[in-house]
Amino acid sequence: MKIAVLIARILLGLIFVVFGINFFYDFLHVKPPAMSPTAAAFSGGLYGSGYFFQFLKVVEITSGLFLLLNRFTAFFLLVLLPITINIFLFHAMLAPYGVPIGSAVLILNVFLCIGYFKYYTSIFTAKPTV
Numbered sequence: 001m002k003i004a005v006l007i008a009r010i011l012l013g014l015i016f017v018v019f020g021i022n023f024f025y026d027f028l029h030v031k032p033p034a035m036s037p038t039a040a041a042f043s044g045g046l047y048g049s050g051y052f053f054q055f056l057k058v059v060e061i062t063s064g065l066f067l068l069l070n071r072f073t074a075f076f077l078l079v080l081l082p083i084t085i086n087i088f089l090f091h092a093m094l095a096p097y098g099v100p101i102g103s104a105v106l107i108l109n110v111f112l113c114i115g116y117f118k119y120y121t122s123i124f125t126a127k128p129t130v
Helices: 002-025 037-048 052-069 073-093 096-115
Strands: none
Touching: 002 052, 002 073, 002 096, 037 052, 052 073, 073 096
16 A cells, blocks of 8 residues: 555646646647637636646645645645645536546545545644644
8 A cells, every 4th residue: 555655646646747847938839629619718717827736836836845844744635635626626517638647646635635545634623633
């Protein structure tokens, strides 16, 4: 189990670091497939805000680096969880061509959250005491 968690953590960290940096420097030169009008409108609104994708990619790069360094891993898995859910749902609902990568990223994140579950037990205390 430890080796599977290590491989998943490194893989998820690399995915977010590489694709996050690629947003700023475009070194992969990947042309995205044509999007549906709904997906284009959704993405256009986020790009049009002028800050959202820049902020998102900085969070992705930072979280990915912390996963690679194995520091505050449980915390950054929780930070990445809504991002991975949104990636999956975007592709499942609006751009089906990306469902395989969206599913893989979500599976890796959920698998790692299960692997690090012992660090979340205090979060799920029904009546915490101060």
